[in-house]
Amino acid sequence: MMRSSADIADVAFEAAPSWRKRVLVALEGRYMTVVMFIVTVIGLLAADVQMAWVPKSADTAFVAMYWVTFAVFAVECVLLSLCKPRYFLSFFFFLDVISTIAVLAQIPSALDVVVGAQLSTNTNDTLLLARAARAARTGTRASRILRVSRIVRVLRVAKLYKLLLQRQKTGVFFREPNKVAPQQPDKTPTSKRRIVKAHSQKVVEEKQSVVGTRLAERTTNHLAFMVLTMIFVIPLLTFQDTNNAQVLQLTALSDAANGAYNLTQAEFDAAFASFITFANPLGTQEWAVLMVRVAGSSFAGSFSSPDLPAYRATELTSVYINDKTQALFSGRAESQKNAKYSMLETLLVVFVLAVGAFVFIRDANRLLIGPIERMTRLINRLRHNPLSRKMSTRGTTMTNAAGGGELMETAILEQTLEKLTGMLQIGFGEAGTAMIQKNISANGELNPMVDGRRMLAIFGFCDIRNFQEINELLSEDIMLFVNAVAEIVHTEVHRAGGAVNRNLGDTFVVVWRLPEMVSTTAMEAILERHAQAPSADLTEMTGLSEAEQRAVQEAQQLAAQALAAFLRVICSCANPSDRLEALLRNCPPSGGKLFPNNEVSVGIGLHIGWAIEGAIGSRFKIDASYLSPHVNMTARLMAATKQYKVPILFSGQFWSLLPKTPRALCRMLDRIAVKGSNVPISIHTYDVNTAMVMRVSRVAQVSTISVSRSAIERRRSEHKTKSMISKATSDFDNDKFLISLQIGIVRLFKDNFDLGLRKYLEGDWEHAIKCLQVALRFKPNDGPCENLIAFMTKSGSSAAANWQGYRALQSK
Known part of the structure; x- marks a missing residue:
């Protein structure tokens, strides 16, 4: 691949000594920019001011000022040639050299000071004086022409306008661009820090692109060349009448x-x-x-x-x-008049150059560079934060200025890229973040098969009950039905800070990634320690560092959010939206058995553990997913909801992660070993009495435990260490909607069931059966009671001699 000379210069500059970089930063810094602006203005207007208004007695001071200006210009030109890539022998290099020579063309006027002392005493030198006068006037004309080249320098220091604009917007003026302030304890409130960080990210994002910078430079070059050509050529084509x-x-x-x-x-x-x-x-x-x-x-x-x-x-x-x-x-009057006209000419040329460059660059930015930079920022945001949903490049669309109302090609490309990035995010989801980041990196090649990464997360499976029968019943409308249920599940999961990983027809796989404030190994060790005393509150563990305490607190809140999200899913399906209800209302009469009272039944499994996150497939087709026994465990729990006839089941590991209040509202159902595993786990449920839940709008069903989607995305993008929600808002006792789910479930039912379960695990099955039968009186047709009674009755109502307090769950 051939590299341009500009790219080679950039690479060479990166390998240059550090002193060159420091010098370049100083030369292009704010202080030096202001100094060069002042010196350039002096170089442009000082000679005309001297001729128009200043007496000859002050010429010595002006000559000294010219020498200083010459020295500053010369030093700057030399340093830029040494330190700035692509500057030496460039267009601006030659302009700077001409500008410096133009200053020298003004300095010979110092001879006037020496010659003037002899004018009153030596009249025999009239010829010498005449020739000196002609030479001086010729030098003045040459100086005036060369001085025009310094006008272009004003564009070089146009950064001063940007500084003033920055001062107006941010209140910050003299701050070097690459200077990092020393670290100080951040005592700013979280909301203000978030605003400041968002603003700083915006400033970084608005950095001008390389193509924009190059186009602006070339536009300025061409415009300056045209103006200078006119200045040199037009006087040669103009007839001047001479007074003889x-x-x-x-x-x-x-x-x-x-x-x-x-x-x-x-x-x-x-x-x-x-x-x-x-x-x-x-x-x-x-x-x-x-x-x-x-x-x-x-x-x-x-x-x-x-x-x-x-x-x-x-x-x-x-x-x-x-x-x-x-x-x-x-010729003083004429000289003064010419000096004033020269100032006007200089200011006019500066105005034409500035306005011309501004207009040309503005149009190029609006029609071409702006869309390219917005698309580049979109790709950069996707590369740095693939989960960011704020992917709109601009709120307005660009139409043809001629009045046709047609979208311009750049606008169509912007919109297409925006849609493609949105589809990329939706298609790969949270599990595909590493793959997206690696393949959209600046120098990355297309390699979808990235390495897997170990992570900790809460996994959830949600399936639609009786899907095979529903599929046969709805036929072509099955897609509308599944998407209506998916809208409910996806909305609640995202509102609670989770991410949907896969849609498997009738099953939805969702994930709540645990915070990465500490390493995965450290978090696994904390969970293993807590497994030894699962009834204790996780946040009350001792010996944790401050970061580990924050990680534990947020993990606990994520578990509460996950449980609340699926409870809202259950109730939303029991009280379907208008879209879903209209679809169920129009189904054939035989659908009444599948959808009693227009209710859609779902089964949900929840579990927490590690998994390997990555891409699965080949170069022809890949899926971003998770591989782990814990993922399989979640699927087994979802399948077990059919056996226990409950809408939701979750493992003891997930139950122990919940805060105290929701844990107390849950019910342990059994202790089992799922198929493919010899490790027994306890399973729990959250009783939902859907018959007692009032039909309320979807907005009213949103629990105070939930957080806004923007806050979730902000947490992901900023990796905040603070809890997403406070304990007060996550308290199930303060949530009227969640409380209403257990209306009608009496305390005596839970007490008798808990006693029967304890006797069952201890092996006293006769006593256990009696307790469970009493519990059924308070809640007839309770699935877990009937399941345990059926299992014990089938085994002779007495535990085997080798009973270890759990049973193997054979079905998937």
């Missing part, structure tokens, strides 16, 4: 001195005096004769004004006839 009256009069006077007109001495003296008077009409001093010398074969005359030493050589107009006849006239 002085030359003609001095020539006539020279002829008279040589006896051409047969004048007497008195007549010659009168003509000589008339020449001096005519050159100074009405005493205006506009073209006053400052010095004249006429010598011929017949007559001679000379005149020297006492004001001559106060004139600069650039303010003198010389007329040379021959070695014996010369004159110096005052």
Whole structure:
């Protein structure tokens, strides 16, 4: 792959010594920018100000200022050539060299100070003075032309406008771009820190792209070249009328001195005096004769004004006839007028360059660079935070300015890319974050088969009951039905901080990733320690560091959110939305058995544990998923809900992670070993009396335990260490909706069931059966009671001699 010279220069700069980088940062920093702006303005306007308003006595100070300006320009040019990539021999390099030479073209006016001291004493040097005056005026014209090149420097220091804009927006002015403030304890409130961080991310995101920078530079180059060409060429094509009256009069006077007109001495003296008077009409001093010398074969005359030493050589107009006849006239008025016009010309050129560059670059940014930069920011956000849902590049669409109302190609490309990134996020989900980040990195090649990563999470499986019969019943409408249920499940899971991993027809796999404030190994060790005393509250463990305590607290809150989310799913399916209810209402009459009272039954399993997160498949098709025995355990728990006839089952590990209040509202059902595992676990449920739940709107069903989607995404993107919700809002006692789920379930039922379960686990099955039968009186048709009684009755109502307090669950 061929690399451009610009890329090679960038690579070379990266390998350059650190002092070059530091010098470049200083040169392009805010302080140096302001200094160069001031020096450039001085270099542009100082000479004209000197000629228009400043007397000759102050020329020495201006000469010193010119030397300082020259030194600053020269040092800057040398340092930029050494330190800045792609600067040496570039367009701006030559402009800077010309700008520096233009300063030198002004410095020779210092000779005027030396020559002026001799004007009043040595009139024999009239020829020398005449030639010096002509040279000075020629140098002035050359200086004026070269000085125009420094106008382009004003665009180089246009960063000052950006500084002022930054000062207006952020209140910060003099801060070096790469200077990092020392770390101080952050005592800012969380909300303010979040705002500051979001603002800083926005500032970083708004950094101009490489293509935008290059286009702005090239636009400025071309515009400056066109303006400078016009400045140089137009004067050459313009006819300038020359006033030859002085030359003609001095020539006539020279002829008279040589006896051409047969004048007497008195007549010659009168003509000589008339020449001096005519050159100074009405005493205006506009073209006053400052010095004249006429010598011929017949007559001679000379005149020297006492004001001559106060004139600069650039303010003198010389007329040379021959070695014996010369004159110096005052050109101060013309010089002052030209200086003022020169200032106006300079300001006009600056205005044209600035406005032209602004207009051209603005149009390029709006039509091309802006969309490219927005698309680049979108890809960068996706690379840095694949879970961010804030992927809109811009709220408005760009249409054809000609009035056709058609979308421009860049706008279509923006919208397409936005949709593709959204589909990429939806398709891969949270499990595909590593794959997205690696494959969208700046130098990454397409490699969907990334390595797996061990992580801790709460896994949830949710399936639709009787799906095979429903599929046959609804036929083509089955997709609408599944998507309506999926909308309920996905909404509640995302609202509770989880992520949907896969949609498997009638089953939805969801994940709540545990916080990564501590390592996965450390968090697993904490959970193993807690498994030794699962009835204790997880947050009351001793010997935890501050980070581990925060991680445990947030993990506990995530468990509460996961349970609450699925409880809302159960009730939303029991009280379906208008969309789902309309679909059920229109199903064939035989569907009444599958959907009694238009209710949709679901089965849910919850478990916590480790898993390997990564891509599964080949280069032809991949799926981002999780592989782990704990994932399989969750699926077994979901399947077991059919045997126990409950809508939700979760493992003892998940139950022990819950806060105290929801744990007390749960009911342990059994102790089992699922198929494929020899490790017994306890299973629990949260009793839901859906018949007593009032039909309320979906908005009213949203529990106070939930958090907004934006807050969830902010937590993911910022990896906040604080809990997403407070204990007060996660208290099930304060949630009227969750409390209403257990209305009608009496305390005596739970007491008798708990006693019967304890006797069952101890092996006293006769006593256990009696207790469970009593419990059935308070809650007829309770699935767990009937399941345990059926199992014990089938085994002869007495435990085997090798009974170990759990049974194997054979079915999947």
